[in-house]
Amino acid sequence: EDPEKSSLRGSVKDSSVSAKFSDGASSLTKASGSTKVSGHADLVQSGKSSVYRASAGSDVSDDSTCSSICSSASKPHKSNDSRWEAIQVIRTKEGSLGLSHFRLLKRLGCGDIGSVYLSELSGTKCYFAMKIMDKASLAGRKKLLRAQTEREILQCLDHPFLPTLYTHFETDKFSCLVMEFCPGGDLHTLRQKQPGKYFPEQAAKFYVAEVLLALEYLHMLGIIYRDLKPENVLVREDGHIMLSDFDLSLRCDVSPTLLKSSNPGVDPNQKGNQAYCVQPVCIEPACIQPACVTTTTCFSPRFFSSKSKREKKEKKAKADMATQVRPLPELVAEPTDARSMSFVGTHEYLAPEIIKGEGHGSAVDWWTFGIFLYELLFGKTPFKGSGNRATLFNVVGQPLRFPESPVVGFAARDLIRGLLIKEPQHRLAYKRGATEIKQHPFFEGVNWALIRCATPPDIPKPVEIPRPGASTSQKATPSAEKVHFTSIDHIGWEPLSG
Template sequence: MELPEILHFAQTVMLTLITARGEKIGLHHFSPIRPLGCGDTGSVHLVELRGTGELYAMKAMEKSVMLNRNKVHRACIEREIISLLDHPFLPTLYTSFQTDTHVCLITDFCPGGELFALLDRQPMKILKEDSARYFWFNIFVIIDIVKQSLPSNRRRSRSQPPPLFVAEPITQSNSFVGTEEYIAPEIITGARHTSAIDWWTLGILLYEMLYGRTPFRGKNRQKTFSNILHKDLTFPSSIPASLAARQLINALLQRDPGSRLGSTTGTNDIKQHPFFRGINWPLIRNMSPPPLDVPLQFIGIDPTAKDKKWEDDGVLTSSIDLDIF
């Protein structure tokens, strides 16, 4: 058994011991260590299971915010998707519970932090091509795993999995899921969309990792959307990138979804692209990342920090009951 599997087993056992005593796992079983990040509906915290030393990440989604922004359905689907997944590239959902104010998901703690934080620390905020390829194909594999695990995909062909945007109900609104610079043209125009939107997003991601910015960024949302729909794709000559990398980006950023790489026979088209020549896909979980100009800065516990309580940060403030579970 490898070290990650041992840690996963230990964390599972510790939580199982609590439920075996007849207790219902809740916020009081965890001590807050430090905040890890925040999003549009809540925050993520590094937490410790009291008395064990075991560390987890806790995503706390604020109920009032989810109600105000119509995100309740999305939260339900997110929890369902995570609970279905079991892969070393993905964080495990160990348990979930509600407080008066929050819905909390307890998952693996990933001490390496966020990819964009790592990218921001690199010279010129770009990755060398080997590193960009490594992180990109790991994300690509994760997306493929998630797609094939979605309940709605059981009735679909493997070559035509549903888009990850399935986690957001389709409504006539001006709101969008995700960062606007990554949104595919068919989302902007309101056209019927398929899993091809995910390949567009990955094309934008690869471009940003190699060039330090997204290709269609404008001075405001309206200009960004206009660029996505009409601006020519260009590659800065000041930053070297291989022909294969530029060809892959161009193939993923076709405005016509039917012409986009991956839209016909799915992931196999992408895996066979020359950019991935030499990659042994069945063995990628055993690959080591290439060296970075600025290495990972692992997140840990500050031994000098004072003990915190949930109430100290005002995390729990109001009382709302949601039918999430």
């Protein structure tokens, strides 16, 4: 037997534990793929799986370099995370991290290029989601580039709604990514638990707002996600979301610009306004200095109604003052010039331009965003057919329809209509990206700057994982299971019965 696989098998067997899960966290969900593993028998299985077929040499954007500065250093918004410190202690003490420093506790899911495991950094109480990929298998299926793309993208990310890559390492056989572990499962599983299997409108608004901010950040970095679906939106322990799975993403060039109104009295958010001048802006960290930032007078004043007798006299003065205030410039960082010919995504979420092979760009993310919102609100996707072939025909040729039940507000349906326009050049956000979607009436009342302070619709119940040797009940109860693994295939390990 291969010495490394033998050692890895021993590591997994040694790390087998009895795991006790609370009722509200029965599903410890993957950080990759659409397969879900549950601690209970009522497993909700999704039939949606991602597909990828590369183009024959015409996918010009796939080989372009990432436009952002990629670094594996500590992420600023995670600078106080104890997991960074724990990893750094071991790295300082032993020089490097490897598979031997982790205990694999449970397989969370299996994707197309690897399996993901709940793992613990030995000697600590720090838990991670570790994606393990068999390099020989990837090479044989010509998917090494996809694995490399995902790693490079994860190294670039530093955003509260995107995963943190704590470290990565390779052995002779395996490539490993150590990322955040989300104990709340994914939105597909959470949706299945809702009455009617759909979210109330306010809950859906919360989730799609956070996903929108994540997509906006990705597009600013020149990354087109291409695989948005509820299975890939994980729920953190605080109830906020995190996108996962970037092996289908497209990296391309992006040129951030500021749209400044040339007329101080013109509202830049008003539809039909053409009084814009475009100014390139540098967003690299080294360039964010006063000399590089366009100055603005102030925020447009907000005048409240007054009960004073002089209200009529002051009304004209206030209107004159408002016209003298220059509106804030609008940042647009949409990779509109990206073009790919690859057949990429999930059948129910594929944009028409991908199916027709016309070449696609960032607008495919806004199509999938519309399908995503539709599924959260109605409990199903709008173009699903009896099979994959029928689904693709429906996406291209069937008009958008809304079911009579549940009842969804006009603003939500209007937003979905704008996103699910089959011609990408007419689709909402085609040019201005997330900025345009944020201004839609559906998101009225959303405080984008303080969205992390908003109360999530659902807070996952805590997951308890006992330490090795702790006294745990061996009775067969729905809240306890004993997990063992064996390396019976070349990618991951399947749980043994008994």
